[in-house]
Amino acid sequence: MKILVPIKRVVDYNVRVKVKSDGSGVETEGVKMSINPFDEIALEEALRIKEAGNAEEVIVCSIGNKDCQQQLRTGLAMGADRAIHVVTDGSVQPLAAARVLLKLIEKEGPEIVFLGKQAIDDDNSQTGQMLAALWDRPQATFASKVELSDGKATVTREVDAGLETLEVDLPAVLTSDLRLNEPRFVKLPDIMKAKRKPLDEIALDELDVEAAARLELTAYEPPPKRSGGRILESARELVDELKNKGLL
Amino acid sequence: MARVLIIAQHEDGALNPATAKTLSGALGLGIDDIDIAVFAESAAGVAQQASRLQGASRVLAIEHADFAHLTAARLAPEIKALAGDYTHILGPSTTFGRDLMPRAAALIGVGQVSDVQEVIDSHTFKRPIYAGNAIVTVKAPEGQTVVATVRSASYSAAVEGDSPCEIESREAAATDPGHTRYINLETGGGDGPDLQTADRVVSGGRAMGSAEGFDVIYSFAKKLGAAVGASRAAVDAGYVPNELQVGQTGKIIAPELYFAIGISGAIQHLTGIKDAGTIVAINKDAEAPIFEIADFGLVGDLFEIVPELEKLI
Ligand SMILES: Cc1cc2nc3c(=O)[nH]c(=O)nc-3n(C[C@H](O)[C@H](O)[C@H](O)COP(=O)(O)OP(=O)(O)OC[C@H]3O[C@@H](n4cnc5c(N)ncnc54)[C@H](O)[C@@H]3O)c2cc1C
Numbered sequence A: 001m002k003i004l005v006p007i008k009r010v011v012d013y014n015v016r017v018k019v020k021s022d023g024s025g026v027e028t029e030g031v032k033m034s035i036n037p038f039d040e041i042a043l044e045e046a047l048r049i050k051e052a053g054n055a056e057e058v059i060v061c062s063i064g065n066k067d068c069q070q071q072l073r074t075g076l077a078m079g080a081d082r083a084i085h086v087v088t089d090g091s092v093q094p095l096a097a098a099r100v101l102l103k104l105i106e107k108e109g110p111e112i113v114f115l116g117k118q119a120i121d122d123d124n125s126q127t128g129q130m131l132a133a134l135w136d137r138p139q140a141t142f143a144s145k146v147e148l149s150d151g152k153a154t155v156t157r158e159v160d161a162g163l164e165t166l167e168v169d170l171p172a173v174l175t176s177d178l179r180l181n182e183p184r185f186v187k188l189p190d191i192m193k194a195k196r197k198p199l200d201e202i203a204l205d206e207l208d209v210e211a212a213a214r215l216e217l218t219a220y221e222p223p224p225k226r227s228g229g230r231i232l233e234s235a236r237e238l239v240d241e242l243k244n245k246g247l248l
Numbered sequence B: 001m002a003r004v005l006i007i008a009q010h011e012d013g014a015l016n017p018a019t020a021k022t023l024s025g026a027l028g029l030g031i032d033d034i035d036i037a038v039f040a041e042s043a044a045g046v047a048q049q050a051s052r053l054q055g056a057s058r059v060l061a062i063e064h065a066d067f068a069h070l071t072a073a074r075l076a077p078e079i080k081a082l083a084g085d086y087t088h089i090l091g092p093s094t095t096f097g098r099d100l101m102p103r104a105a106a107l108i109g110v111g112q113v114s115d116v117q118e119v120i121d122s123h124t125f126k127r128p129i130y131a132g133n134a135i136v137t138v139k140a141p142e143g144q145t146v147v148a149t150v151r152s153a154s155y156s157a158a159v160e161g162d163s164p165c166e167i168e169s170r171e172a173a174a175t176d177p178g179h180t181r182y183i184n185l186e187t188g189g190g191d192g193p194d195l196q197t198a199d200r201v202v203s204g205g206r207a208m209g210s211a212e213g214f215d216v217i218y219s220f221a222k223k224l225g226a227a228v229g230a231s232r233a234a235v236d237a238g239y240v241p242n243e244l245q246v247g248q249t250g251k252i253i254a255p256e257l258y259f260a261i262g263i264s265g266a267i268q269h270l271t272g273i274k275d276a277g278t279i280v281a282i283n284k285d286a287e288a289p290i291f292e293i294a295d296f297g298l299v300g301d302l303f304e305i306v307p308e309l310e311k312l313i
């Protein structure tokens, strides 16, 4: 079986993102970019499934401009077998991304599409669920444990109330949560090897999907600032302050 | 005519408070007609509770044996079947809503606005991106159904009044696709207040050092009548169950009083507590970033300070 892992190029999670002074977007110039951390976890899980003998091929794909080939190469260095780059300069919203991924599914016929639970740039947390709807297949989102057996996946999900377990028939869409695994480090020889692995480019237009942005993002602003207060001297002083504010 | 449908979240026969918060968000749309859909195996109790929420026009009670455990695969087509009557369909930004609403949106064929924190007008919203480091204004296209989730931490719950609105029974419209089976739900237990709705929350971080070390937090929280939370590091280390995680990828909360104890204040954690009323930080490192946003700070060893605080209150 094949596993398809969509990975998104995003601002690295350690970067403290700033809004541009004219409110037209956020500063991404000269900022460190990485694979969306959840996608790295999804890829790690796919690789472990393959290494356990439960899959033959792991394919990474990304929708975006030329630059996202860096992240695809990193995915190949981690151990993915090949990569697909759907090339577009426009921004791709989750519904459009899901439509594109459905086209790739039709071409590749994966049994599992393993996405991140959310991209940490737009924090939408939609694409996997939308893809499952369009594909008319099961979804198991926010996965912290995945077990495969005869055409089924048993997935433990991190939900507000605790841990929910679902059993889904394959093919299915899974999305990763943080505690699913710890992604491996990429070693230098793997980076060299990754350069020779296949990376196919497909122009977004060739896929014949309706990809135009539907939601208009009109303005960006920094969040209201919370400024630091005071360092107090003692527990007693803290109790007094909280009492003064009517909090105790 | 503009009409709003809210998808209710409920557990164990009680409405989840996130539903009343979603209603508060909906009230900002300037649309009078707001229905609440309750999908349940037996809906009466939850539907009655929902019918008392002020601002609701009608409750739709949709009962089916399949709804004993609500899965997105089973519910999304039900929402699509109702969608024709509504201009707006809203759910909470809880894991329930985040799992379900995008699946429904895609069936309807529209994008979704996630985590609405402010309603500007019926089609314009503000929402946080980049872990809350930026707020973006999003305009949904006119003439299409608006599907959105409402960020619970940004709204207080709509209140219950004494004149309930009408409850209308509806038949389920879809059938079980058969490919998704609920197995079980494990909850970490804990009998304290609910983290997402508590007025007071006490969170511990990596500094607690062990599950036993975390007892300092439980004990202090109990004295305060507070819910217990944790940083990701504390959850990853296995000190506490995952549902206690506060932050970008855990729970976004807005208590009146928040204690961050032995937590450094990574941006992903801060995202979860920005809307708290008063933040108190206790950390032995005076340079810890948590002090940049805390209203009150104490620098020192938490294992000395917290028991002392507990005695003083
Ligand atoms: C994609 C992504 C999502 C994430 N989501 C979240 C999230 O939702 N929530 C979250 O919390 N994190 C999240 N993180 C992790 C986050 O980046 C931090 O790693 C985490 O919050 C650190 O937890 P901590 O503050 O408990 O630990 P540390 O950063 O190790 O801080 C421990 C603190 O305790 C203090 N300390 C130690 N001993 C004592 C003592 N005896 N007395 C007093 N103080 C003491 C230290 O000075 C230090 O400041 C996420 C990370 C990523 C990459």
Ligand SMILES: Nc1ncnc2c1ncn2[C@@H]1O[C@H](COP(=O)(O)O)[C@@H](O)[C@H]1O
Residues within 6 Å of the ligand: A005, A006, A007, A008, A009, A036, A038, A039, A061, A062, A063, A064, A092, A094, A097, A114, A115, A116, A117, A118, A119, A120, A122, A123, A124, A125, A126, A127, A128
């Ligand atoms: N442009 C993209 N290219 C590849 N994968 C994507 C893209 N956008 C979203 N995804 C996938 O969808 C997941 C959820 O993204 P989102 O719905 O935007 O939060 C991500 O973690 C990725 O796995």
